[in-house]
Amino acid sequence: MTRERLIQQPERTELGERSLLEREALTRGVVEIITSEGLKERLAEGKPLRVKYGIDPTMPSAHIGHAVPIRKLRQFQELGHRAVFIIGDYTARIGDPTGRIKVRKQLSAEEVGKNIDGYLEQVSRILDKNKTEIHFQSEWYADFDLEKLIRLMSKTTYGRIMTHETFTKRVQEGRVLGFHEMLYPLLQAYDSVVVKADVELGGADQRFNFVFTRDIQKTYGQRPEEVILSKYLPGIDGQEKMSKSLGNTIDLLDSAEEMYFKIMSIADGLIPVYFELATDLPLDKIEELLSEWKNGNIHPLDLKKLLARSIASLYHSEEEVKIAERKFELKVQQKGVPDDTPIINISEPSFDLADILVTSGIASSKGEIKRLIAQNGINVDGKVLKDSHIKISGEEIVVRIGKKRLVRIRLVG
Numbered sequence: 001m002t003r004e005r006l007i008q009q010p011e012r013t014e015l016g017e018r019s020l021l022e023r024e025a026l027t028r029g030v031v032e033i034i035t036s037e038g039l040k041e042r043l044a045e046g047k048p049l050r051v052k053y054g055i056d057p058t059m060p061s062a063h064i065g066h067a068v069p070i071r072k073l074r075q076f077q078e079l080g081h082r083a084v085f086i087i088g089d090y091t092a093r094i095g096d097p098t099g100r101i102k103v104r105k106q107l108s109a110e111e112v113g114k115n116i117d118g119y120l121e122q123v124s125r126i127l128d129k130n131k132t133e134i135h136f137q138s139e140w141y142a143d144f145d146l147e148k149l150i151r152l153m154s155k156t157t158y159g160r161i162m163t164h165e166t167f168t169k170r171v172q173e174g175r176v177l178g179f180h181e182m183l184y185p186l187l188q189a190y191d192s193v194v195v196k197a198d199v200e201l202g203g204a205d206q207r208f209n210f211v212f213t214r215d216i217q218k219t220y221g222q223r224p225e226e227v228i229l230s231k232y233l234p235g236i237d238g239q240e241k242m243s244k245s246l247g248n249t250i251d252l253l254d255s256a257e258e259m260y261f262k263i264m265s266i267a268d269g270l271i272p273v274y275f276e277l278a279t280d281l282p283l284d285k286i287e288e289l290l291s292e293w294k295n296g297n298i299h300p301l302d303l304k305k306l307l308a309r310s311i312a313s314l315y316h317s318e319e320e321v322k323i324a325e326r327k328f329e330l331k332v333q334q335k336g337v338p339d340d341t342p343i344i345n346i347s348e349p350s351f352d353l354a355d356i357l358v359t360s361g362i363a364s365s366k367g368e369i370k371r372l373i374a375q376n377g378i379n380v381d382g383k384v385l386k387d388s389h390i391k392i393s394g395e396e397i398v399v400r401i402g403k404k405r406l407v408r409i410r411l412v413g
Contacts, residue, residue, distance in 0.1 A: 020282070025075040026228070029068060029277045031204050034211065034227040042198060042226060051076045052197035052225070054086035054188065057116045062123070063249035064311065065233040065242030068277050069201040070126050072230065076199070083132040084195050085123060087116060090137040094184050122252040125315055133195070140194050141187070152190055155219045156212075161185065164208050189213035197225045203241075204229045233277045238267045256316035260324035263308040268300045271307060279310040296376040299384045341398075343408045350391045353378075353399070362407050369401075377402050 022043075026033070033039055042049055053073050055066060062070075073083045120134065161182050162168060170177045185208065192200060192213045200210055207229060214224035232241035235248025242249050250262045266274065271293075275286045289306070292298045305325065312321045344360050354370060357363040369388060372378050378385040379400050390397070396410045 021075055021078055024283065025072060025079065028283060029072075029231045030228055031231055032207070032227075032229045034207075034214070034229070038224075039199065039226040039228075049076070049081040049198040050084050050196060051081050051199040051201065052084040052086065052192060052195060053201045054088050054091075054191060055119070056088040056092040057119055058092050059244040061244075061251045061253045062119065063242055063244065063251045064278050065235075065249065067126060067252065068230050068233050069203070070123060071280075072201055072228070074126050074128065077128045077131045081131075081199075083127055084197060085127065085132055085134045086191050086195070087119060087134070087136045088188070088191075089116060090141045091184055091187050094180050094187070125252065135191075135195060137187070137191060140190075152186060155216055156186060160212070160215070164212075185209045185212045186216070189216035192225055193217055193220050193222060196222065198223075199226045199228065201228050201230070203232055205232075231273070231277060234270055234273060236262050236266050236270075238270055250311075252315060255324075256312050256320035257324040257327055259312040259315065260308045260321065260328055263311055264304055264328055266304070268304070271300070271303060274307055274311070279307065280314065281310055296384060299379055299382055301382045341406050341408050343410055345410050345412045346392075347412060349411055350389070353385070353388045353390050356409065357399075357401070357407070360407075362405060363401065372402060 026039070051073055053069050055062065070085075073085070077083050116136075123134075162171070164182075164185065167177055167182065169175075188209050189212055191197075193216060197217075200213065202210060207227075210225075210227040210229070214227070217224045234240070235242040235246055236250060237246070237248040240246050240248065250259055254262070263274070272286075272290055275281060275289070276283070279286075281289075289298065289303060293300065293303050305328075308328075309321055309325065312324060316324075342360075342362065344356060344362075346356065354363070354366040357369055358366055363369050366388075369378070373385055373388060376384050380390065380397050385399075390409075392409065392411045396408055399407050399409060401407070
């Protein structure tokens, strides 16, 4: 299957395009919608929805894991809805306690301020500025006096807050649980009250906070927001979700080369979820690619290159991505061929590989080569070989036979 065929997208009517976009917005990478019926009702009303996403600037830059819900926010913009993007300059000072067995180090206002620098530029690479409201929590919390805080705290109870799984676990294990941490869900919920959110986007680990937000909105007489929970994007180490604190991220501020090389470093098992969550390729095209890979018609290296191009091109120019790919091929693919690899010189560009390998003593028989080809066990310049007849298009090709044998075939004369 050629690269052009792999990335070609079918023509769609305007109505079909909207239907597809809405389906992807509501299903792609989504693990749960709270509530599905409520969201359907809102969409059926035909009014532009206020779709909220918030991020705590606890680090200087966002990564492509953060971009998963932000790109979904862009999908809602394309469907005619309003993106409400909140910079959590106050909740960042607490740090989301979800899943944390220890109290997170509190950040100062100065540290948060430094981290905010560049966040808006990063987000603008994804969102349509003309359809985006950007708010800082300091707009409403900077003058939030004690009376307002007490009134906000009266909207819930200790028992309700302690249904938070992380809080319960901390108490059961005798670990420290700070009062300021218990404020986190309340402050995040009040954000939705202020901006009058209709829908909120976020990761599955935010489920408690979002359900809690719905409760708080009701106490203020608001219609509770609907919630779309997305899958996590695993980090490049494949062990945990992508996180700056774990050092396993692909940052939005990474150069095209850094992005490309990091993506090429992931394990093959991460390819499907990266295609689903971090690219704009249609789901049906992704299914086709993965099926071709499973059937041995696409070499994993070629598939990963397509993945790297698809992700890096979302944040960098086509030329920058091409340069990154060329550097990868030069530094990594060619580096993987030892200097002492046997070289077979040939004078004609077209030849039968089985003949060449047997004659040179690399293989024991033509039957062995044909059997390996049938088992997808031979590749030429990283591509699975389907037929023993080869034509050299350049000066040299690198042939891998099975897992251990390697040979260069060079055109001379």
